[in-house]
Amino acid sequence: MTADLAASTPLRVLRPWALLLVPAALALAGVLVRYLAYVSVTAAPSPQGFADAMCVWDCYWYGDVALHGYQAHPEQLNFGGPAGIANWAFFPLYPMLIAAVGKLVSASPAALGGVVSPLLALGAVLASWPAFDGNRRAYYLFAALLLVGPFSFYFASLYSESLFLLLTVLAFVALARRRYVAAGIFGTLLSATRTVGVLFVFAILAEALIEFRARRLGPAAMLRELLRRPDIILGIFLVPLGLFAFMAWLHLATGDALAFAHIQRAWDREIVNPASALWFALTSPGGQTRDPVILAFAGIGGLLLCGALFWRRQIPAAVFCTLCLVLALTNGVESMLRFVAALAPLGIVLAQILSRWPWLSWLSFVVFVVLDFAWTISWIHQQGALM
Amino acid sequence: MTAAKNFLWLPIVLVAGFELYAASLVLRPNVDATYRAYFIDKTSDCWPHVTPAPYELGKDLSFTEGAPNLFFPNKGCGWFYPNAKGTWSYGPFSTMLFRFPGEDLPLTLTINAGAMVDAAHPNQRVEVSANGTKLGTLSFGSMEPEVRTVSIPAELGKTGSLDLRFDFPDARSGKELGPNEDAHLRAIRFVSMKIDKS
Numbered sequence: 001m002t003a004d005l006a007a008s009t010p011l012r013v014l015r016p017w018a019l020l021l022v023p024a025a026l027a028l029a030g031v032l033v034r035y036l037a038y039v040s041v042t043a044a045p046s047p048q049g050f051a052d053a054m055c056v057w058d059c060y061w062y063g064d065v066a067l068h069g070y071q072a073h074p075e076q077l078n079f080g081g082p083a084g085i086a087n088w089a090f091f092p093l094y095p096m097l098i099a100a101v102g103k104l105v106s107a108s109p110a111a112l113g114g115v116v117s118p119l120l121a122l123g124a125v126l127a128s129w130p131a132f133d134g135n136r137r138a139y140y141l142f143a144a145l146l147l148v149g150p151f152s153f154y155f156a157s158l159y160s161e162s163l164f165l166l167l168t169v170l171a172f173v174a175l176a177r178r179r180y181v182a183a184g185i186f187g188t189l190l191s192a193t194r195t196v197g198v199l200f201v202f203a204i205l206a207e208a209l210i211e212f213r214a215r216r217l218g219p220a221a222m223l224r225e226l227l228r229r230p231d232i233i234l235g236i237f238l239v240p241l242g243l244f245a246f247m248a249w250l251h252l253a254t255g256d257a258l259a260f261a262h263i264q265r266a267w268d269r270e271i272v273n274p275a276s277a278l279w280f281a282l283t284s285p286g287g288q289t290r291d292p293v294i295l296a297f298a299g300i301g302g303l304l305l306c307g308a309l310f311w312r313r314q315i316p317a318a319v320f321c322t323l324c325l326v327l328a329l330t331n332g333v334e335s336m337l338r339f340v341a342a343l344a345p346l347g348i349v350l351a352q353i354l355s356r357w358p359w360l361s362w363l364s365f366v367v368f369v370v371l372d373f374a375w376t377i378s379w380i381h382q383q384g385a386l387m
Numbered sequence: 388m389t390a391a392k393n394f395l396w397l398p399i400v401l402v403a404g405f406e407l408y409a410a411s412l413v414l415r416p417n418v419d420a421t422y423r424a425y426f427i428d429k430t431s432d433c434w435p436h437v438t439p440a441p442y443e444l445g446k447d448l449s450f451t452e453g454a455p456n457l458f459f460p461n462k463g464c465g466w467f468y469p470n471a472k473g474t475w476s477y478g479p480f481s482t483m484l485f486r487f488p489g490e491d492l493p494l495t496l497t498i499n500a501g502a503m504v505d506a507a508h509p510n511q512r513v514e515v516s517a518n519g520t521k522l523g524t525l526s527f528g529s530m531e532p533e534v535r536t537v538s539i540p541a542e543l544g545k546t547g548s549l550d551l552r553f554d555f556p557d558a559r560s561g562k563e564l565g566p567n568e569d570a571h572l573r574a575i576r577f578v579s580m581k582i583d584k585s
């Protein structure tokens with residue numbers, strides 16, 4: 001793609017900067033595509049109207065946490081489901097970031113999310129460069145996927161996906177360099193961003209096992225070596241720290257350290273067998289979840305990409321992504337498209353696969369842009385599968 | 388380098404200690420009994436909504452998604468999400484609350500509802516009570532909506548405050564019936580309801 005062009009023209013001078021400039025240009029293009037999509041379905045468009053139109057579903061909850069903090073009790077009258085609802089299911093780091101930015105800039109949470117989230121997504125792209133081993137075409141395609149691709153609206157509105165994406169990339173880049181403490185610190189932030197962030201602990205364990213196996217250590221020798229490696233142990237203990245800190249805060253605020261999990265009942269979410277969740281979504285599409293067949297295929301697609309990660313021996317990332325998807329499926333297929341889209345290693349491996357041939361890269365790029373336009377409209381209209 | 392690494396044991400102890408403390412909080416929730424029963428122990432399917440429950444006698448309340456006069460302001464507990472065909476009961480009983488200018492006249496409760504029935508379980512009974520007084524048992528035998536009525540004595544109606552309770556002794560789960568993994572008890576899909584002078 002751009003790499004081929006840059007190699008054969010005077011643009012070669014810009015080549016060192018291209019790693020920064022191409023994603024930045026794609027980020028701007030993404031804003032333009034999404035704004036045009038908004039304009040195409042709006043009678044009187046405006047920048048604030050754009051931010052508000054992009055603020056759908058859980059956006060309200062993140063805004064609520066950013067503005068008012070966590071509730072002490074469930075709402076007294078739920079104009080929907082069987083129980084009082086509360087904002088405890090929405091982890092604190094992203095709304096804290098929005099609230100902090102809101103102290104500096106006076107704007108609605110939706111507008112702040114519309115600026116902060118794309119910047120976080122751009123940061124995720126820039127931080128991901130070491131994961132591509134010098135493969136520029138794959139890197140640029142990954143940038144296109146996130147910034148001007150089919151799911152870019154998730155990373156451009158008041159949702160925690162963009163922060164999760166950035167932290168996942170930073171954590172895996174640190175882990176690949178076997179900087180376990182740094183990986184653990186990013187893990188802390190991950191587990192304060194979304195429930196599944198705590199699963200990064202298994203990625204650290206997998207990397208440590210790979211390191212020990214490369215030195216042909218047996219199980220007993222591995223254990224002895226682990227006790228001589230406080231950096232690995234600290235990395236492991238650091239990952240759940242964000243979750244435990246949130247639990248301690250919830251205990252203070254609500255009296256229930258597991259309120260973030262218990263409140264799922266207000267949305268009638270119960271633990272189910274992940275395989276059954278996929279099966280019932282494919283075979284019995286009626287019920288509360290909208291577009292369950294699409295969501296089931298998204299889950300299956302995500303698991304196939306996990307398989308590709310295993311195939312490419314990217315074991316820590318494969319373990320992490322598989323566990324994230326399986327844990328998400330224990331609540332059914334709802335929001336599966338979003339969960340798959342926000343797993344950075346899956347996007348990276350998809351970009352690596354699609355960038356194998358230049359023609360496929362270009363075709364993918366065009367498809368990404370077209371879908372960005374079309375699905376942004378679907379997002380604004382709150383089409384069920386995108387929830 | 389080794390000394391620096393050994394220094395890491397201090398943060399390990401601190402972090403592990405805090406995490407142990409935070410984990411211990413799970414074992415001692417400080418919540419009221421209603422919250423505990425509904426959200427933690429899951430021994431109750433009734434989350435008691437707090438509402439002034441305003442009502443005008445004769446007003447038809449709808450249980451269909453998007454319809455006017457939705458039942459929400461009178462919702463007690465035990466109701467699932469409304470859909471295009473109505474609202475399923477949720478759990479072994481449901482409640483509705485009504486506050487209106489009391490009149491010393493007998494009233495009639497009219498219910499339009501379908502039921503979760505099949506060949507093996509052809510009927511769903513609904514035991515209706517108001518303010519703790521049993522009014523009667525209705526029977527619904529079709530997935531399609533049917534109209535049933537129950538009389539409410541004047542001595543209850545004149546209070547202007549009716550807490551209706553619907554018990555579902557034949558309620559069954561979606562899991563039991565096979566269409567999905569839903570473990571909640573379902574019995575009746577309400578379409579509309581009204582209380583009027585007899």
